[in-house]
Amino acid sequence: xxxxxxxxxxxxxxxxxxxxxxxxxxxxxxxxxxxxxxxxxxxxxxxxxxxxxxxxxxxxxxxxxxxxxxxxxxxxxxxxxxxxxxxxxxxxxxxxxxxxxxxxxxxxxxxxxxxxxxxxxxxxxxxxxxxxxxxxxxxxxxxxxxxxxxxxxxxxxxxxxxxxxxxxxxxxxxxxxxxxxxxxxxxxxxxxxxxxxxxxxxxxxxxxxxxxxxxxxxxxxxxxxxxxxxxxxxxxxxxxxxxxxxxxxxxxxxxxxxxxxxxxxxxxxxxxxxxxxxxxxxxxxxxxxxxxxxxxxxxxxxxxxxxxxxxxxxxxxxxxxxxxxxxxxxxxxxxxxxxxxxxxxxxxxxxxxxxxxxxxxxxxxxxxxxxxxxxxxxxxxxxxxxxxxxxxxxx
Numbered sequence: 001x002x003x004x005x006x007x008x009x010x011x012x013x014x015x016x017x018x019x020x021x022x023x024x025x026x027x028x029x030x031x032x033x034x035x036x037x038x039x040x041x042x043x044x045x046x047x048x049x050x051x052x053x054x055x056x057x058x059x060x061x062x063x064x065x066x067x068x069x070x071x072x073x074x075x076x077x078x079x080x081x082x083x084x085x086x087x088x089x090x091x092x093x094x095x096x097x098x099x100x101x102x103x104x105x106x107x108x109x110x111x112x113x114x115x116x117x118x119x120x121x122x123x124x125x126x127x128x129x130x131x132x133x134x135x136x137x138x139x140x141x142x143x144x145x146x147x148x149x150x151x152x153x154x155x156x157x158x159x160x161x162x163x164x165x166x167x168x169x170x171x172x173x174x175x176x177x178x179x180x181x182x183x184x185x186x187x188x189x190x191x192x193x194x195x196x197x198x199x200x201x202x203x204x205x206x207x208x209x210x211x212x213x214x215x216x217x218x219x220x221x222x223x224x225x226x227x228x229x230x231x232x233x234x235x236x237x238x239x240x241x242x243x244x245x246x247x248x249x250x251x252x253x254x255x256x257x258x259x260x261x262x263x264x265x266x267x268x269x270x271x272x273x274x275x276x277x278x279x280x281x282x283x284x285x286x287x288x289x290x291x292x293x294x295x296x297x298x299x300x301x302x303x304x305x306x307x308x309x310x311x312x313x314x315x316x317x318x319x320x321x322x323x324x325x326x327x328x329x330x331x332x333x334x335x336x337x338x339x340x341x342x343x344x345x346x347x348x349x350x351x352x353x354x355x356x357x358x359x360x361x362x363x364x365x366x367x368x369x370x371x372x373x374x375x376x377x378x379x380x381x382x383x384x385x386x387x388x389x390x391x392x393x394x395x
Contacts, residue, residue, distance in 0.1 A: 051357015
């Protein structure tokens with residue numbers, strides 16, 4: 001088997017980014033990640049929300065809301081804006097992996113906003129060791145999308161996004177046994193809802209907000225003609241925010257997000273010793289219908305094996321929910337300090353990290369930085385930082 005194909009397979013599967021084992025079910029906390037293609041779509045792109053534990057469903061509306069919740073654009077203050085974010089990714093594994101995210105929006109009237117984003121993911125340089133020349137190629141993935149957001153009331157808004165996804169992991173190199181490969185493509189959509197309301201607490205101004213984003217509802221991806229297609233990472237994100245104005249220009253905010261992939265969980269199979277056929281032991285077969293698969297993802301886990309030999313489906317479904325918690329102190333619109341924590345269960349990826357971040361505004365320009373501190377010293381996410389440059393215009 002070609003060295004180049006082994007590497008491609010390692011970076012192809014899995015929604016998590018901590019180096020998983022592909023399992024067919026779990027016992028206790030044994031790894032059983034949900035398998036998806038084009039997992040680069042789940043990479044948190046900007047330095048604002050990533051400074052707050054990757055929470056973004058209901059954080060303050062910003063230029064990068066396209067990724068977190070497009071419904072927030074209706075309540076953004078300026079008439080338009082553009083932001084560029086850069087992340088060196090998994091530098092502890094491969095030194096030249098990069099993630100770039102460009103987002104922008106424009107308010108078309110009092111209640112309508114149009115938006116767009118472009119995401120580019122370079123997976124570094126790989127060498128085909130099967131040929132004398134050691135031919136190199138550069139696997140890339142990208143997506144481009146456009147969105148529309150409408151403010152329905154003074155407190156409530158919603159947005160939709162249509163996205164095209166392109167994933168070239170092989171560079172035309174043949175798969176094992178000479179099978180021809182091709183880039184994977186998909187078309188997907190997002191639906192975002194957002195609500196905010198101002199309140200008074202102890203005579204001080206405060207605000208609470210809630211958001212929901214259902215992202216990457218789209219067609220599965222395959223890289224050869226004869227392989228089964230793999231779902232893209234359809235994701236449900238629900239979050240809330242509380243903002244409190246301490247005094248004059250001083251304010252603090254707290255935010256929390258819960259995420260769940262709406263992708264079928266791999267079932268457990270066993271082999272019939274007499275016939276050699278495999279049969280289902282626990283879990284459910286993946287349905288052909290995309291929408292039915294999304295609904296089934298709430299109850300299709302094989303279940304955690306308990307001491308009495310039974311399985312708890314509910315427990316494993318809860319394990320599939322990751323949490324992001326963040327806090328921000330801001331001085332007016334000029335300066336912000338952020339921190340947060342992200343948690344994922346052992347069996348679903350083991351991503352756990354503390355985040356810190358800074359933000360500064362100079363007139364219409366903005367600069368944000370964030371840094372990730374894994375709780376596991378050996379995490380491939382170690383030394384991950386992000387930088388975002390932004391510009392807003394109009395009132």
